[in-house]
Amino acid sequence: MSVSPLTVAHQQLDAVLPALQPLFSASDQSRLTAAIELLKKPQRFHETTLEITGDDGSTKSFRAFRSQHNDARGPFKGGIRFHQQVSEDEVQALSTWMTWKTAVVDLPLGGGKGGIIVDPKTLSSNELQKLSRAYAEWLADKIGPQQDIPAPDVNTNGEIMSWMLDAYEKKVGLHAPGTYTGKPLELGGSVGRTEATGQGGAFILQHHAERLGWKPAETTVAVQGFGNVGMWFARLAHGFGFKIVAVSDSSGGIYNADGLDPQQLETWKQEMGSFQKIAAEKNITFVAADEFVGVQADVLAPAALENAITADNVSQIVAHTVLELANGPTTPEAEAILVKNNVIVIPDVLANAGGVTVSYYEWVQNLSGDQWNAERVENSLRDKMLTAYDSIADWQERLEVSYRQAAYILAVKRVIDAMFLRGWV
Ligand code: NAD
Numbered sequence: 001m002s003v004s005p006l007t008v009a010h011q012q013l014d015a016v017l018p019a020l021q022p023l024f025s026a027s028d029q030s031r032l033t034a035a036i037e038l039l040k041k042p043q044r045f046h047e048t049t050l051e052i053t054g055d056d057g058s059t060k061s062f063r064a065f066r067s068q069h070n071d072a073r074g075p076f077k078g079g080i081r082f083h084q085q086v087s088e089d090e091v092q093a094l095s096t097w098m099t100w101k102t103a104v105v106d107l108p109l110g111g112g113k114g115g116i117i118v119d120p121k122t123l124s125s126n127e128l129q130k131l132s133r134a135y136a137e138w139l140a141d142k143i144g145p146q147q148d149i150p151a152p153d154v155n156t157n158g159e160i161m162s163w164m165l166d167a168y169e170k171k172v173g174l175h176a177p178g179t180y181t182g183k184p185l186e187l188g189g190s191v192g193r194t195e196a197t198g199q200g201g202a203f204i205l206q207h208h209a210e211r212l213g214w215k216p217a218e219t220t221v222a223v224q225g226f227g228n229v230g231m232w233f234a235r236l237a238h239g240f241g242f243k244i245v246a247v248s249d250s251s252g253g254i255y256n257a258d259g260l261d262p263q264q265l266e267t268w269k270q271e272m273g274s275f276q277k278i279a280a281e282k283n284i285t286f287v288a289a290d291e292f293v294g295v296q297a298d299v300l301a302p303a304a305l306e307n308a309i310t311a312d313n314v315s316q317i318v319a320h321t322v323l324e325l326a327n328g329p330t331t332p333e334a335e336a337i338l339v340k341n342n343v344i345v346i347p348d349v350l351a352n353a354g355g356v357t358v359s360y361y362e363w364v365q366n367l368s369g370d371q372w373n374a375e376r377v378e379n380s381l382r383d384k385m386l387t388a389y390d391s392i393a394d395w396q397e398r399l400e401v402s403y404r405q406a407a408y409i410l411a412v413k414r415v416i417d418a419m420f421l422r423g424w425v
Helices: 005-023 026-038 088-104 125-142 158-172 196-212 228-239 262-272 275-282 289-294 332-340 354-368 374-399 403-422
Strands: 044-053 059-070 076-083 111-117 148-152 220-224 243-249 252-255 285-287 299-302 321-323 344-346
Touching: 005 026, 005 088, 005 403, 026 403, 044 088, 044 125, 059 076, 059 088, 059 125, 059 148, 076 088, 076 158, 076 354, 088 111, 088 354, 088 403, 111 125, 111 148, 125 158, 148 158, 148 354, 196 228, 196 299, 196 321, 196 344, 196 354, 196 374, 220 228, 220 252, 220 289, 228 243, 228 262, 243 262, 243 275, 243 289, 252 275, 252 289, 262 275, 275 285, 285 289, 332 344, 344 403, 354 374, 374 403
Parallel strands: 076 111, 076 148, 220 243, 220 299, 299 321, 321 344
Antiparallel strands: 044 059, 059 111, 243 252, 252 285
C-alpha cells in the first residue's frame, strides 16, 4: 500500500525531533515541540475550482491549489505542477520539502508548491494558456516577489511561466518579473537555469569524490533517466572526468564498462529515440529498466521518477553512493537497508537543489535589474552547493547519522531558529 507523501513528510519531522532536542536549551524544549507541530501544516493553503471555456464552447472545471508552507526565512518558493494525480496532500508535502530544500542551501526563501488536477495532454495550447492565466489571476493577490515566487514543475515550463507572469502583471498593473522564475531569457530568465539541477549534482559528485579520495577517472557512474536533469548531469560529470558507464530511459538502459560519451548519446537519442534502439543498433549491452539500479557502478544517480529504489529492488544495488537527482527516488524502507549496508545516500534536498538555487539567482537579478553572465551563475552555484555539502557532511560525522538525517537536522534547525527569532512559538 502506498503511503501518502504528507504522512512521509510528518514522519520525517517526528524522526528529526530527537536529534534536534540536544541542540536547544532545556527552556526551549516545549517551544521546539510546538514548532515541529506547526511545521506539519502549511501556514496558508489556498484552493479553488477554475473554469475555462474549451475550444468546443463547453465549460471545463479544474481543482487548483497553492500551499504556502513556511516563510520564516523568506518568501515562499516552489513550482506549479499540472498533473492528473495532483492532490491536496501531495501539494502540501511538496511545499514542506521545498522549505527544507531552500534551507539546506541557505537561500533566504521559504517553501511553497502549487498544482492543478489536469492531464495537460488533453488540452489544446489555447486551453492550456487559458487555464494557466486563470490560475495566475486567482493567485495574483496571494503571491508576488516579496511574498511567494512560483516556478515550473512537472508538466509546466518557461512558456507557461510567461503566460502566468503576463496575467499577474496585467492584474496588478506593474512589471514584476521577480514573481515567477524559470522564465525564458527574453522575459528575465537566468542563464544557466536549464542545466542548473544537473550541474549542481555534478558539483556535489566532484566534491564527494574528492572527500572520499576517489579519482574521477576510476569512478564509474550510472544515470537512471536521461531527461533534463540526467542528461546535463551526465554531460557535466563526464566533463569533470568521471566514467559514465550506464544510462537509461523508460525503455531501459545501456551499459559499457569502458565508458559512454554523453554527447554522443544525445545525438543517438535524437536519431533513434530510445536506449533500447541504441543498444540494438550500436551493439551495446542492454539493461532492462527494472534491472538498471543493479548495474555495476560506484555511483548510482536516479534522475527519473520517485520510488525508483524500493524494498523490492534495493538488494540489487552494488553502488557505494546513491546521488538522488530526482525528487524522492528512494523509499524510507529502501534507504534504511542502504544505510545499513554502508551505502551513502546523498539526499534530494541537497543533490538536486541546483535548480532552486539558480531560480534564486534569477529572482536576485530581477529585483536588482541586473543580468549575470554564465561564469557568475556557475561560480555562485558551485559555492552554494559545496558549502551545503560540507555543512551536511559535518553534521553527519558529528552526530553519526545518515546524510539525509544530517540534511534534515540542518534545514529544520535553520527554519526553527528563524521561527523563534520571529516569536512565532
Ligand atoms: P524529464 O521529464 O526531463 O526527464 C525524466 C526522464 O526520466 C526521461 O528521460 C524519462 O524517459 C525517464 N524515465 C521515466 N521513467 C523511467 C524509468 N522507469 N527508468 C528510467 N528512466 C525513466 O524530467 P527532469 O526535469 O529531468 O526531472 C527528473 C527528476 O528530477 C524528477 O524527479 C524531478 O522532480 C527532479 N527535479 C528536476 C528539477 C529540474 O530543474 N528539472 C529540479 C529538481 C528536481
